Every structure is written in structure tokens, then in C-alpha cells.
Amino acid sequence: MKRAMNPLLNRLQPYPFEKLRKLFAINRPDPAISHINFGIGEPKHSTPSFIRRALRDNLDGLSKYPATLGTLALRESIAVWLNRRYKIPAPDPASQILPTLGSREALFSLAQTVLDPSEHGIVVCPNPFYQIYEGATYLAGAEPYFVNAVAEKNFGCDYDSVPETVWQKTKLVYVCSPGNPTGAVMDLEQWKKLFELSDRYGFVIASDECYSEIYFDAPPPGGLEAAYRLGRKDYRRLIMLSSLSKRSNVPGMRSGFVAGDAQIIRQFLLYRTYHGTAMSETIQAASVAAWDDEKHVEENRAKYIAKFREAVPLLQQALNVSMPDASFYLWAEVFERTGLSDTEFARKLYEKFNVTVLPGSYLAREANGINPGKNRIRLALVAEPAECLEGILRIVEFVKTQRREL
Ligand SMILES: Cc1ncc(COP(=O)(O)O)c(C=O)c1O
Incomplete structure (x- = not known):
């Protein structure tokens, strides 16, 4: 007997990271290169020690x-x-x-x-x-x-x-x-x-x-x-x-x-x-x-500001991207400078330089005749500054190789 389930569940789309896993399943990057993840929007700066302490001091809860x-x-x-x-x-x-x-x-x-x-x-x-x-x-x-x-x-x-x-x-x-x-x-x-x-x-x-x-x-x-x-x-x-x-x-x-x-x-x-x-x-x-507490928030923000001020001009050498108003994301256009779609860009970058970015079309739907994420990628600059910088430099290098291939 077929089991009754909420039919609305069938309307849920796979999550962007599931789509990314499938896209990346085809080719494996060189294991000698360390992985840099700009894909997931998970903050990686460390949790302030006073918050850890407050958790430990309140275990009675x-x-x-x-x-x-x-x-x-x-x-x-x-x-x-x-x-x-x-x-x-x-x-x-x-x-x-x-x-x-x-x-x-x-x-x-x-x-x-x-x-x-x-x-x-x-x-x-x-x-x-x-x-x-x-x-x-x-x-x-x-x-x-x-x-x-x-x-x-x-x-x-x-x-x-x-x-x-x-x-x-x-x-x-x-x-x-x-x-x-x-x-x-x-x-x-x-x-x-x-x-x-x-x-x-x-x-x-x-x-x-x-x-x-x-x-x-x-x-x-x-x-x-x-x-x-x-x-x-x-x-x-x-x-x-x-x-x-x-x-x-x-x-x-x-x-x-x-x-x-x-x-x-x-x-x-x-x-x-x-x-x-x-x-x-x-x-x-x-x-x-x-x-x-606001002090830790100010320190955290200062870290993002320094990171973005360094990363954005570097990335602008390779892609069309601007400084966002806020958030820890960059929303870069990739097709114009590389001739690659967002998914192709993400797949090749991963394969050649072991850097994960999220294809923009996974974050949008077709509406009014366009998918506004098409030909864009999302970079989450969440890692520590040195790692982010290394990732950006790899992207600049990758775009150079693509230009040569164009
Ligand atoms: C736009 C947006 N809203 C909400 C959330 C959920 O965050 P949280 O549940 O950790 O507050 C996220 C997480 O990435 C997000 O990007």
C-alpha cells in the first residue's frame, strides 16, 4: 500500500549545496592543493571566549x-x-x-x-x-x-x-x-x-x-x-x-x-x-x-572591512564585482570576462584550483524571462583573512587561464 505523505513536500527544490555536490561529482581537484570554501555562508571567525564562558557558567539550564x-x-x-x-x-x-x-x-x-x-x-x-x-x-x-x-x-x-x-x-x-x-x-x-x-x-x-x-x-x-x-x-x-x-x-x-x-x-x-x-x-x-556586548561585534566587523577592502580590488582585476553595501558575500559576474556560465565557472575553478564558489543560478529562479543569478557566482568571504586572500588570488589566476583559452 502506498503510504500517504504531504504532497506539498514534492514541491521543495533541492538545496543549492545538493546541486553543487552533483556538479562537483564529475571531476576531482588535485589533492595536493588545499581546499578553500567560499561556498557556504557559515561564519568562520572564532566564537568570542566570553560567550563560551557564559555557556559553561549556565549549564544548570x-x-x-x-x-x-x-x-x-x-x-x-x-x-x-x-x-x-x-x-x-x-x-x-x-x-x-x-x-x-x-x-x-x-x-x-x-x-x-x-x-x-x-x-x-x-x-x-x-x-x-x-x-x-x-x-x-x-x-x-x-x-x-x-x-x-x-x-x-x-x-x-x-x-x-x-x-x-x-x-x-x-x-x-x-x-x-x-x-x-x-x-x-x-x-x-x-x-x-x-x-x-x-x-x-x-x-x-x-x-x-x-x-x-x-x-x-x-x-x-x-x-x-x-x-x-x-x-x-x-x-x-x-x-x-x-x-x-x-x-x-x-x-x-x-x-x-x-x-x-x-x-x-x-x-x-x-x-x-x-x-x-x-x-x-x-x-x-x-x-x-x-x-x-558590542565590542566583539565591532572587532568582527573591522575584520570583515579589512578583508573586503583587500579582496575586492584584487578580484576586480579579474571579474565584474563591486563592494556590497553589507553582508559577507560578493556577487560577481563571470561570463563577460571568461565566457563561462556560472556553473561551468564553479566546476572548472573547483577542478583546477580547489576553490568552491556557489553558482548564482542555484540561488534564483527564472522570473519575467530571466534567471537573475545566471552568469554570477556568490563568494562567502567567511574564512580567516589569509585564506580568503589566497582564494581570491587563485580565482584571479584561474580567470587568466580562461582568458588565454577564450
Ligand atoms: C538570508 C538568510 N537568512 C537567514 C539565515 C539563517 O541564519 P540563522 O538561522 O543562523 O539565523 C541565513 C543563513 O545563512 C541567511 O543567509
């Missing part, structure tokens, strides 16, 4: 079932951080903030909370995008609508291109600022437009801000900050999602939060109670230590 709402201490610490970082009044820890196990699960479960599966609504996603948005949409019985973010528009989402009929069915919009993989930051004008659309059509905005602390110039405005500055002090239909993974180099701690519209937060808490996503009190205590 392991002997308790934690509450989904989290401790007041954690929610207060997050509220104070939001006030310090975004110059907004501290949100109410009792009704406007919830801890989450990083932002990934929250991006997913928020869609299950706000979407009514019987409506078969539309979820507007950036393109290229973080793949969780798409999976969360399908599993909530909705359809994604992809809005291209292209170089000609500074990688901002062109919301003017979305037809009225799509907006009418839109229930949720995912925003990613700073963007993965483009590094683009949404400015106040773009936020204003999105809030006006949300008022007109009634959709919820999920603002994914996990790269907010890795910037090279001015701090990127967050969703709550933009709302507050535009006079939307109740954060209606807006939820921001943030995380310690990149800010504090603790991707394995699984610690983040959501903040915003109190009505949505209340329903989200209900959903999460059943979903079973309460954060261990040990992790909560270490998270308080991390949110309360």
Missing part, C-alpha cells in the same frame, strides 16, 4: 524545560539592543519580542502562522533569495512570486514591476536586507513604498536582517527602524527577524529573535508552543551576554 516565550532577561536584553542599534524606543519585551532558534526556523514557521492554507495566497520573494522563503511558502499551501533584483537597479527589488493582480493575492512579503547574496540594503524610500503597499493590500512583511551587523560604511536601517522613522510606531503587519549567528560568530548556538507587531507575535507564540521551539536556558543566558 539543561535541567529545565524552557518556556517558548523565553526568559524576561533575554527579551529585555534584546529590547535594549534594538533601542541602542536602531535608535527606536525599546520594544515591549512582554508583547513585541520572541526568542527564536536562529532566524531560519522562524522564517519558516512565521509563514505557517500568518498564511491561511485554504486561501492559496501569494508570497512575494526577492530573486535571488534564501531558499527557506520558497519552501516555507509551498508548505503553507501558497505560491511564491519572485521579484528580480538586478545590477541595473542596484540589486533592489523592483516592486513597481509586480502586477496589481499579484498584489491583490499577496499575504506575505519576504524582505532580505542586507541581501543574501547581493549584499544590497533597502533604503527608507524603498521601505516607504513597501509599507504603502502593505497598507493597501494588507500583507505581512517578514524582514530578514541576519546580516545587519556586517557592514562597511553606515549601519543598514532595519525594518523596525524604518517603520518608526516613517511614523508607524505600532509596527503593524511587520516582523523583523535577527540572529546572533553572523553578528557574534555562533551559528551553532541557534539563537535569534523576532520583533514587531504584537498581534502577530501573540499568534506566533501560540504556533511555536505546539511547534516545540523553545530555547534552552543555557543558550538564553549566553545570548544575553552576546546581545549585551
Whole structure:
């Protein structure tokens, strides 16, 4: 007898790294060359020792079932951080903030909370995008609508291109600022437009801000900050999602939060109670230590700034690439200078120089007749500076060999 399964599972696409494994299965690189991984966006700078210590000092938390709402201490610490970082009044820890196990699960479960599966609504996603948005949409019985973010528009989402009929069915919009993989930051004008659309059509905005602390110039405005500055002090239909993974180099701690519209937060808490996503009190205590400290964040940012200032001009000798507004990614065009598609570039670079990069087309879908990731690659400059530099030099060398072959 055929076993019944949720048919929506069939709609999930393989994850980009699965596609990459298949692409790389054909040829093996020279084992004498060390591997440099620019593929995965996992921070590699070391976890600050005071966070390790806070974990060790709070192991008693392991002997308790934690509450989904989290401790007041954690929610207060997050509220104070939001006030310090975004110059907004501290949100109410009792009704406007919830801890989450990083932002990934929250991006997913928020869609299950706000979407009514019987409506078969539309979820507007950036393109290229973080793949969780798409999976969360399908599993909530909705359809994604992809809005291209292209170089000609500074990688901002062109919301003017979305037809009225799509907006009418839109229930949720995912925003990613700073963007993965483009590094683009949404400015106040773009936020204003999105809030006006949300008022007109009634959709919820999920603002994914996990790269907010890795910037090279001015701090990127967050969703709550933009709302507050535009006079939307109740954060209606807006939820921001943030995380310690990149800010504090603790991707394995699984610690983040959501903040915003109190009505949505209340329903989200209900959903999460059943979903079973309460954060261990040990992790909560270490998270308080991390949110309360800014020094390690400044040091971490300085390290990225130095790395990018060195890497970008070097890479520009070989590829069309610009300094991003923020994030730890480079989003480089490869075809013009090498005649190679993104997948061919990634495969040959791996084979000849043992450097992994992610083909841009794996991070985007065909929309309005184009795949905006086509002929681009994503480089995650997460390793220590010397290793990143070595990887960039290998790419420059690789491009030279390709030019000779052109
Ligand atoms: C755009 C984006 N959002 C969310 C996440 C999830 O991060 P975490 O769950 O560690 O907070 C990632 C991770 O790479 C990401 O790139």
C-alpha cells in the first residue's frame, strides 16, 4: 500500500549545496592543493571566549524545560539592543519580542502562522533569495512570486514591476536586507513604498536582517527602524527577524529573535508552543551576554572591512564585482570576462584550483524571462583573512587561464 505523505513536500527544490555536490561529482581537484570554501555562508571567525564562558557558567539550564516565550532577561536584553542599534524606543519585551532558534526556523514557521492554507495566497520573494522563503511558502499551501533584483537597479527589488493582480493575492512579503547574496540594503524610500503597499493590500512583511551587523560604511536601517522613522510606531503587519549567528560568530548556538507587531507575535507564540521551539536556558543566558556586548561585534566587523577592502580590488582585476553595501558575500559576474556560465565557472575553478564558489543560478529562479543569478557566482568571504586572500588570488589566476583559452 502506498503510504500517504504531504504532497506539498514534492514541491521543495533541492538545496543549492545538493546541486553543487552533483556538479562537483564529475571531476576531482588535485589533492595536493588545499581546499578553500567560499561556498557556504557559515561564519568562520572564532566564537568570542566570553560567550563560551557564559555557556559553561549556565549549564544548570539543561535541567529545565524552557518556556517558548523565553526568559524576561533575554527579551529585555534584546529590547535594549534594538533601542541602542536602531535608535527606536525599546520594544515591549512582554508583547513585541520572541526568542527564536536562529532566524531560519522562524522564517519558516512565521509563514505557517500568518498564511491561511485554504486561501492559496501569494508570497512575494526577492530573486535571488534564501531558499527557506520558497519552501516555507509551498508548505503553507501558497505560491511564491519572485521579484528580480538586478545590477541595473542596484540589486533592489523592483516592486513597481509586480502586477496589481499579484498584489491583490499577496499575504506575505519576504524582505532580505542586507541581501543574501547581493549584499544590497533597502533604503527608507524603498521601505516607504513597501509599507504603502502593505497598507493597501494588507500583507505581512517578514524582514530578514541576519546580516545587519556586517557592514562597511553606515549601519543598514532595519525594518523596525524604518517603520518608526516613517511614523508607524505600532509596527503593524511587520516582523523583523535577527540572529546572533553572523553578528557574534555562533551559528551553532541557534539563537535569534523576532520583533514587531504584537498581534502577530501573540499568534506566533501560540504556533511555536505546539511547534516545540523553545530555547534552552543555557543558550538564553549566553545570548544575553552576546546581545549585551558590542565590542566583539565591532572587532568582527573591522575584520570583515579589512578583508573586503583587500579582496575586492584584487578580484576586480579579474571579474565584474563591486563592494556590497553589507553582508559577507560578493556577487560577481563571470561570463563577460571568461565566457563561462556560472556553473561551468564553479566546476572548472573547483577542478583546477580547489576553490568552491556557489553558482548564482542555484540561488534564483527564472522570473519575467530571466534567471537573475545566471552568469554570477556568490563568494562567502567567511574564512580567516589569509585564506580568503589566497582564494581570491587563485580565482584571479584561474580567470587568466580562461582568458588565454577564450
Ligand atoms: C538570508 C538568510 N537568512 C537567514 C539565515 C539563517 O541564519 P540563522 O538561522 O543562523 O539565523 C541565513 C543563513 O545563512 C541567511 O543567509
